[in-house]
Amino acid sequence: MSDPMRPRAALRTAVVWEVLQDALERRVKATGRPALDVLDTGGGSGNFAVPLALLGHRVTVVDPSPNALFALERRAAEAGVADRVRGVQGDALGLFDVAERGGYDIVLCHGVLEYVDDPAEGVRNVVAALRPDGVLSLLAAGLGGAVLARALAGHFTEARQALDDPNGRWGAADPVPHRFTADQLTALVEGAGLRVGAVHGVRVFADLVPGVLVDTEPGALEALLKLEAAAAEFAAFHSVATQLHVLGETRETPGV
Numbered sequence: 618m619s620d621p622m623r624p625r626a627a628l629r630t631a632v633v634w635e636v637l638q639d640a641l642e643r644r645v646k647a648t649g650r651p652a653l654d655v656l657d658t659g660g661g662s663g664n665f666a667v668p669l670a671l672l673g674h675r676v677t678v679v680d681p682s683p684n685a686l687f688a689l690e691r692r693a694a695e696a697g698v699a700d701r702v703r704g705v706q707g708d709a710l711g712l713f714d715v716a717e718r719g720g721y722d723i724v725l726c727h728g729v730l731e732y733v734d735d736p737a738e739g740v741r742n743v744v745a746a747l748r749p750d751g752v753l754s755l756l757a758a759g760l761g762g763a764v765l766a767r768a769l770a771g772h773f774t775e776a777r778q779a780l781d782d783p784n785g786r787w788g789a790a791d792p793v794p795h796r797f798t799a800d801q802l803t804a805l806v807e808g809a810g811l812r813v814g815a816v817h818g819v820r821v822f823a824d825l826v827p828g829v830l831v832d833t834e835p836g837a838l839e840a841l842l843k844l845e846a847a848a849a850e851f852a853a854f855h856s857v858a859t860q861l862h863v864l865g866e867t868r869e870t871p872g873v
């Protein structure tokens with residue numbers, strides 16, 4: 618489901634798409650409904666929402682940014698899925714001012730938890746938007762990936778600071794308010810009443826390898842995508858991934 622016009626973008630999204638697509642297929646099968654109701658909290662300009670709508674699902678995007686919602690509307694129209702994508706202004710903490718509690722088969726929370734003041738409350742809210750047998754797709758910045766990236770760039774003091782900081786920040790200029798370990802994210806998901814279906818490391822190598830190696834070597838991008846997909850499954854690589862993806866499932870319906 619990655620955008621064939623932007624092959625490099627696949628490095629950022631391929632692993633998540635793979636997991637998400639599998640979860641969608643299982644929900645379609647379990648519900649017998651080919652079109653699922655998806656809530657994309659902090660869905661921005663529709664990186665996930667528009668491809669999901671292209672698969673036939675109905676997607677509600679909640680995002681505080683009017684600019685992102687404007688871009689979403691334009692992108693959905695260009696893709697011919699404006700009737701299946703609804704953008705509403707709101708945020709994860711005030712979610713039920715604009716979204717239906719218990720109304721969605723799948724809830725996405727991708728790249729949002731980092732910016733929410735109270736991540737535990739944020740996760741509880743997005744989980745409360747799920748139908749009883751729904752699935753949560755949670756993607757957030759990983760602590761170890763940031764430490765590694767700062768160190769490899771020669772910013773050793775910042776790398777150390779991120780390691781010691783309770784929010785995983787490398788300094789006052791760090792634009793990301795919170796980063797997480799896999800244990801922290803799974804604890805948040807379990808604390809909100811879900812069981813963890815899977816954890817994947819995302820962008821284990823992609824942000825570290827020089828772009829020229831990927832862009833000029835024939836077949837390098839495809840080989841790197843395969844390496845990312847394989848490493849994503851290994852717990853050992855979760856501790857150095859730029860992002861971590863957690864699939865949360867309701868306890869009542871294991872494997873569904």
Ligand SMILES: C[S@@+](CC[C@H](N)C(=O)[O-])C[C@H]1O[C@@H](n2cnc3c(N)ncnc32)[C@H](O)[C@@H]1O
Nearest residue numbers: 659660661664681682685708709727728729732
């Ligand atoms: C890094 S972007 C991710 C966009 C999209 N989810 C994706 O994966 O491509 C973060 C998005 O979260 C939104 N955001 C920031 N704070 C938020 C909050 N408290 N609740 C919901 N969304 C928020 C921003 O407006 C932005 O669109």
